[in-house]
Amino acid sequence: MTGAAGFVGRPLLRALAEDGHEVSCVVRPSTEISAIAPYAAVIFPYGGYQQLYQIARETRPELVLHLAGLFLAEHSPDTIVDLLESSVLFPCVLLDAADRAGCGRLVNTGSYWQRYNGADYDPVNLYAAAKQALEDCAAYYVRAKNWKMLTLQMFDTYGPGDTRRKVLNLLHGLKDGESLAMSSGEQKMYFCYIDDVVDAYRQALRLLDAQPPGTARTYAVRGELPCSLREAAGVYLEVSGRRPALQWGVRPSRPREFLDPEGLGEVLPGWKPRYSLREGLRRYENGWN
Amino acid sequence: MTGAAGFVGRPLLRALAEDGHEVSCVVRPSTEISAIAPYAAVIFPYGGYQQLYQIARETRPELVLHLAGLFLAEHSPDTIVDLLESSVLFPCVLLDAADRAGCGRLVNTGSYWQRYNGADYDPVNLYAAAKQALEDCAAYYVRAKNWKMLTLQMFDTYGPGDTRRKVLNLLHGLKDGESLAMSSGEQKMYFCYIDDVVDAYRQALRLLDAQPPGTARTYAVRGELPCSLREAAGVYLEVSGRRPALQWGVRPSRPREFLDPEGLGEVLPGWKPRYSLREGLRRYENGWN
Numbered sequence: 202m203t204g205a206a207g208f209v210g211r212p213l214l215r216a217l218a219e220d221g222h223e224v225s226c227v228v229r230p231s232t233e234i235s236a237i238a239p240y241a242a243v244i245f246p247y248g249g250y251q252q253l254y255q256i257a258r259e260t261r262p263e264l265v266l267h268l269a270g271l272f273l274a275e276h277s278p279d280t281i282v283d284l285l286e287s288s289v290l291f292p293c294v295l296l297d298a299a300d301r302a303g304c305g306r307l308v309n310t311g312s313y314w315q316r317y318n319g320a321d322y323d324p325v326n327l328y329a330a331a332k333q334a335l336e337d338c339a340a341y342y343v344r345a346k347n348w349k350m351l352t353l354q355m356f357d358t359y360g361p362g363d364t365r366r367k368v369l370n371l372l373h374g375l376k377d378g379e380s381l382a383m384s385s386g387e388q389k390m391y392f393c394y395i396d397d398v399v400d401a402y403r404q405a406l407r408l409l410d411a412q413p414p415g416t417a418r419t420y421a422v423r424g425e426l427p428c429s430l431r432e433a434a435g436v437y438l439e440v441s442g443r444r445p446a447l448q449w450g451v452r453p454s455r456p457r458e459f460l461d462p463e464g465l466g467e468v469l470p471g472w473k474p475r476y477s478l479r480e481g482l483r484r485y486e487n488g489w490n
Numbered sequence: 491m492t493g494a495a496g497f498v499g500r501p502l503l504r505a506l507a508e509d510g511h512e513v514s515c516v517v518r519p520s521t522e523i524s525a526i527a528p529y530a531a532v533i534f535p536y537g538g539y540q541q542l543y544q545i546a547r548e549t550r551p552e553l554v555l556h557l558a559g560l561f562l563a564e565h566s567p568d569t570i571v572d573l574l575e576s577s578v579l580f581p582c583v584l585l586d587a588a589d590r591a592g593c594g595r596l597v598n599t600g601s602y603w604q605r606y607n608g609a610d611y612d613p614v615n616l617y618a619a620a621k622q623a624l625e626d627c628a629a630y631y632v633r634a635k636n637w638k639m640l641t642l643q644m645f646d647t648y649g650p651g652d653t654r655r656k657v658l659n660l661l662h663g664l665k666d667g668e669s670l671a672m673s674s675g676e677q678k679m680y681f682c683y684i685d686d687v688v689d690a691y692r693q694a695l696r697l698l699d700a701q702p703p704g705t706a707r708t709y710a711v712r713g714e715l716p717c718s719l720r721e722a723a724g725v726y727l728e729v730s731g732r733r734p735a736l737q738w739g740v741r742p743s744r745p746r747e748f749l750d751p752e753g754l755g756e757v758l759p760g761w762k763p764r765y766s767l768r769e770g771l772r773r774y775e776n777g778w779n
Contacts, residue, residue, distance in 0.1 A: 250571045281586055282539045285579050289623060290571065297570055297616075322626070323633050327586075330630035334578060334623035337611070341619035344612050345746055457634055 203292065204268030204310075205241065206232045208363045213268070213399045214240045220403065225260045227253070227269075227295070250294045257295075257302035264306040264406070265299050267292050272365050274455065276327045288331035293338040300346050307339060308405045311354040311419060313391075313462050325457045340417060347414040351405050354466055356423035359481070360395025361488025368430060372437060372445065373489070380446035384454045386431030389461045391423035394481030397474040398422060404472040420469035427463050428478055436479055441486040492581065493557030493599075494530065495521045497652045502557070502688045503529045509692065514549045516542070516558075516584070539583045546584075546591035553595040553695070554588050556581050561654050563744065565616045577620035582627040589635050596628060597694045600643040600708060602680075602751050614746045629706060636703040640694050643755055645712035648770070649684025650777025657719060661726060662778070664734035671740040675720030678750045680712035683770030686763040687711060693761040709758035716752050717767055725768055730775040 202217075204210040205226040217224050218240035228234060230246040238244060245256050271287045273280055296307065314329035315322060324330035342348040359369050368383075375381055393401075401422040412418060434447060476484065491506075493499040494515040506513050507529035517523060519535040527533060534545050560576045562569055585596065603618035604611060613619035631637040648658050657672075664670055682690075690711040701707060717725075723736060765773065 251567070254567050276586075278540070278543050278586065278590070281583055282579065285582060285627075289578055290574050293574060294570055297565075297567065301567070317633070322629070324626075324630045326634070327627070327630050330627045333626040333629075337613070337622040337626055338574075338616065338619045340611065340622075341613045341616050344606070345615070 202226050202266040202268065203295065204270065205237050206234065207268060208360065208365065209358060209395065209398055210268045211237060211362070212360075212395060213402050216399050216403060224266075225256070225262065227256065247291070250290075253295050253298040254301065257298035257304070261302050262299050262304045264308065264409070265296060265304060266308045266402070267295070268310050270310065270332070271328070273328045274326060274366070281327065284327060285331055288328070289334045289338065292335050296339060296342050300342055300348070305346065305348045305414065306409055307342070307348060307350045308402065308409060309336070309339065309350060309352040311336065311352045313354050313356050313421065313423070313465055314459065315354070316462075316465055317457055317459060319462070319465055325459060343415060343417045349409055349412045349414055350417040351409050351412065352417070352419040353401055353405055353422045353469065354419055355398070356391040356393055356421065356462070358393050358395060358398050359485060360398075361485055363395075368434070369437065369485070372434060372443070373486070375443070375445035377444040378446060380448055382451040383447050383449045384430075384452045384458070386429060386434065386449050387460065388430055388454070388458055389427040389463065390430055390433065391427055391462065392433060392478050392481065393422060393424045393474055394476040394484065396484075397476055400475070401469050401472050404469055408470065419466065421466040422469055422472075424474055424478060426478070427461070433478060433482075437482045437486070440479060440483045491515050491555040491557065492584065493559065494526050495523065496557060497649065497654065498647060498684065498687055499557045500526060500651070501649075501684060502691050505688050505692060513555075514545070514551065516545065536580070539579075542584050542587040543590065546587035546593070550591050551588050551593045553597065553698070554585060554593060555597045555691070556584070557599050559599065559621070560617070562617045563615060563655070570616065573616060574620055577617070578623045578627065581624050585628060585631050589631055589637070594635065594637045594703065595698055596631070596637060596639040597691065597698060598625065598628060598639060598641040600625065600641045602643055602645050602710065602712070602754055603748065604643070605751075605754055606746055606748060608751070608754055614748060632704060632706045638698055638701045638703055639706040640698050640701065641706070641708040642690055642694055642711045642758065643708055644687070645680040645682055645710065645751065647682050647684060647687050648774055649687075650774055652684075657723070658726065658774070661723060661732070661734065662775070664732070666733040667735060669735035669737055672736050672738045673719075673741045673743045673747070675718060675723065675738050676749065677719055677743070677747055678716040678752065679719055679722065680716055680751065681722060681767050681770065682711060682713045682763055683765040683773065685773075686765055689764070690758055690761050693758055697759065708755065710755040711758055711761075713763055713767060715767075716750070722767060722771075726771045726775070729768060729772045
């Protein structure tokens with residue numbers, strides 16, 4: 202598993218351990234591992250590409266579960282190499298290492314940002330393009346090496362403890378009366394609560410059992426109903442009782458802001474979110490402590 | 491320009507210089523540059539990703555001409571990182587650097603190996619997958635930054651001085667009576683002589699002028715007629731007068747050997763090969779001296 206110490210990875214690793222899986226984790230050398238150590242069979246601080254072959258030989262993984270990724274709405278000359286290395290090179294070499302150790306299964310993490318305006322492929326940003334690039338590389342293992350691949354195309358995941366620079370987390374950090382410049386807030390989003398996201402990965406593992414070798418599938422993981430950012434913020438302020446001053450329409454929208462992802466892609470079969478946005482936001486607010 | 495010291499790059503750089511272009515080249519630090527120095531405006535031995543931003547600021551390129559690539563029929567744990575770095579990371583960062591310096595044009599080099607059995611995308615090997623991965627990264631610049639991209643999907647290029655491990659070059663290296671184990675030789679190929687390949691890139695530069703911003707096009711560059719490897723070898727032995735002992739059917743075919751690429755993709759408009767296989771092979775044989 203990659204990304205085990207991340208926002209989705211932490212609760213997912215715990216759930217997998219509770220399900221009885223033995224999970225070997227490759228983490229960045231800088232990662233603080235105390236929070237995940239109780240749930241991992243073994244943790245390897247990443248030590249270069251050749252180490253991945255050694256890890257695969259030692260652990261003989263049945264499946265690669267790839268969550269790691271450097272979330273960047275916009276890259277810069279200072280971050281582009283890290284973005285591409287962590288999103289393309291590292292996981293591709295990991296697949297190669299796993300392949301040579303007899304593995305043939307991948308559960309991968311995509312993003313709806315790969316599909317600007319509903320296209321099959323039109324990346325909102327380089328982060329999304331790098332995810333597509335990895336899928337291209339993984340396709341080699343699917344076609345030439347008979348792997349099974351299942352990609353979960355993630356929509357707007359949220360939950361307590363999320364430190365990514367996303368609007369909800371910024372709102373959470375505001376004190377009453379503090380103000381925040383917002384965009385129009387009209388973009389529609391499919392918020393999906395972290396517990397539902399974890400369940401989606403568990404369902405993906407089950408589905409992969411029955412999926413034929415040499416095939417790749419992509420499914421959406423998203424809330425049931427689209428909701429504008431403005432509406433979502435309204436619900437959040439209501440359930441949290443917070444009173445920051447949101448200045449809607451002050452910030453320009455991001456380049457290639459995704460206005461309406463409605464109906465994008467088939468939702469993961471056999472899975473549906475348990476939490477409404479209101480219930481998820483209540484848990485979000487209470488879960489930070 | 492990348493790949494200027496390579497088999498296609500050398501004569502292409504020379505032709506571009508003769509056409510009056512000022513070509514800045516980024517080459518591997520280990521590259522022997524004396525052969526290309528007379529034709530390049532400036533040569534930068536590659537010194538890390540950040541250097542690419544500096545080069546782009548200094549040279550303000552009008553166009554990125556990407557030929558570099560590590561040709562590998564099959565990768566290994568020892569070569570995979572170099573393959574991915576040179577085929578995905580390096581050119582992607584180069585595009586980013588060029589983009590920030592105001593550039594918006596890319597002529598790119600693809601391979602028909604991206605299209606096993608005629609699929610839109612089905613990579614024969616990881617080399618082909620990496621080419622696709624770069625195209626998907628480049629698509630970000632096309633869609634989000636309004637670049638024009640033209641990809642030449644290369645078939646079986648050949649010419650004197652080619653040192654890649656390809657059958658024709660192996661035959662050329664044999665002495666009379668020496669034997670070489672061959673596959674069935676039934677795979678069809680579209681051989682394309684180096685001078686025709688160079689002309690294809692020049693035509694691509696012209697076509698890109700008229701191509702609208704924000705669009706990507708892919709065209710095939712290939713000989714006019716398909717020809718089995720066995721037939722081609724026969725023609726080569728005839729025009730060269732060589733008499734090696736070819737043991738057809740002895741070697742197993744490569745995994746995912748491409749048996750018939752017939753009709754694959756639209757050929758580059760306004761271009762057609764000048765050299766028949768027989769004439770090209772005559773020039774190939776005589777050109778080594």
